[in-house]
Structures are given as C-alpha cells and as structure tokens.
Amino acid sequence: MNAKAIPHDYAVPHSRLAQAAAMTLICVGASGCMVSDKPNWMFLPQLNAMLYSSAAESQLAAPGAATGHPVFANGKNLQLPPVGTVPRGFTPDHFAATPEGAKLAGETLTNAVPPTAENLRRGAERFAIFCSPCHGPKGYGDGEVAKKGIPGMPIGIPGVPAAQFPDGHVFHIITYGRNLMGSHASQIDAEDRWKIIHHLRVLQGKLPAPAAAGEGGAK
C-alpha cells in the first residue's frame, strides 16, 4: 500500500507522539518517586482503624486502662497464653526445659515415626539443613559454626554420649535446646524431629542407611 494514500489529517506528527510519550514517562516516574506514609487510595475508608492501627506496647497498660475499661480485664497488654494452649512446636506434655525434663522425656517419649527409607531420607535432608552447620555433615562436631568458635559436639559417631541418649531425650534437646544450642521447635515440626533422630541413628551405626534399608524401610 502506498503511504501517500493516507490523508494528511490522519497522520499524527512525530513530534506530538514524542511529547505525549515524554509526558507519560514524567508522570509515571514522578508518581513512583513520591514518598508517602499514607495508603494511596482507600478502598473502604471506614476501615481506617485497620490501616492506621497503632501497635500496643507489650509492657504498657492496655488501651482503656485509664478510663477503668481496659481491653483486657487485668489492664495489661501482655497476656498469658490461654489455659490449655500449647506454644507452637512444643509437646503438650510440657517437659521442663531442664536436664531433668530431658531425662524424663527420654524415659517417656518414644519415636512413633516409622524409619522407612523415605523418612530416613527426609531426616538426612533436615539434618543437613538444621544440624550440620554446627555438628558437621556427619555429626563429627566439625560444622562451619563449630570452626568459628562454638565448641563442636560430636553426635554422629558410635559410642558418643548422644548415641546413648534415648530418642525422647534427643527430641527434648532439639525441642528446647541445651546451653549453647538453641531451641529448634519453631523451625522443625515434631514429625521431622523424629525423622532427624532416625538419621542420627544411621550416623551412629544403629540403623542401616536408607539405600541398604530397601523397600519398606529399616527394621
């Protein structure tokens, strides 16, 4: 088609196009650079209380305390967990976070997760992520963190004290931590903790490795 066939009126001059493009760019750019601590557009203004809510300081008096009608009956922001609730990741038995609690857990908790090949592999994977940084990939106590000064604790060698701890005792250590080792309750769910313990038994030579365990898992 011949370009000259388009009547002159319909053709947009190139300079106009460039101007429009420049204006658009400036507007978009400027709106992106505006700094505001307010929401841009309020969908439901009656919900402003949610948009501008102020966090209650845990150690201060609860809102309304001065008027005698506090939000919480005891007038405080910081509340105890409701009776009967279990902190995330902890066992309902509430073993004390003490050596006695660990010993009791060792005497009363058993590993009910079957040591199938799949569970052992999961345990090995979780061990590599959560334990090896300190205890080393095979539990020799030679992890990267241990090399930086935290005393490495060998746990994956036959005959070390950890090999004598019953499963429930190790479960308690993973859940509550011990001295320099912190609690892993919020990072590792209970089932994975039991799988990690199975893997620990593999490292300690007490369970066959998953490849040798075959279909259905180690017995």
Ligand code: HEC
């Ligand atoms: C931040 C480093 C760190 C991480 C991560 C860590 N541990 Fe520990 N662990 C330690 C230290 C340090 C000790 C020794 C604590 C003490 O002095 O009582 C320890 C002790 C232990 C013990 C007791 C050993 C004994 O002989 O008394 C066990 C079992 C154990 N850890 C298992 C684990 C498992 C399983 C994981 C992963 C879920 C893990 N740890 C993750 C640092 C760590």
